[in-house]
Amino acid sequence: MDPSEQIDQLIAGITDWRGKTFAGIRKSILAADPNIIEEWKWMGSPVWSRDGMIAVANAHKGKVKLTFAHGAHLPDPERLFNAGLEGNARRAIDFFEGDAINERALKNLVRAAIDYNHTRLKKNAPLADARSKSHKSRTA
DSSP states (O other): OOOHHHHHHHHHHOOOOHHHHHHHHHHHHHHHHOEEEEETTTTTEEEEESEEEEEEEEETTTEEEEEEEEGGOOTTTOOOOOBBBBSSSEEEEEEOOTTOOOOHHHHHHHHHHHHHHHHHHEEEEEEHHHHHHHHHHHHO
């Protein structure tokens, strides 16, 4: 079973409001960019990536949590982040029963995460190139 099918199965198994919320979050994330990859990690967590991890989601008792790997570095003008604010890297959005998903703002946050991942790749590329050249000169 591929990761998308596993996520389908997970959502189908959550029969209360959290399943519907989870499905809405997933839909917004995937609508933000057609090149987002769905993954299944950490013994049962849906993860969305594009040039690095964007976010992971989990259904907990009483909430659905969406955690952005590099959320502390992302602009959040709509103030979606309401959890995990004390950390140095991650930020989360806790969705509770009755909460509406601000699809536009969530898509913008996902796009900001993708932009951040691209920036990190570009910033680290010269370092990787230098390491590769150094390794080649030692083995020649």
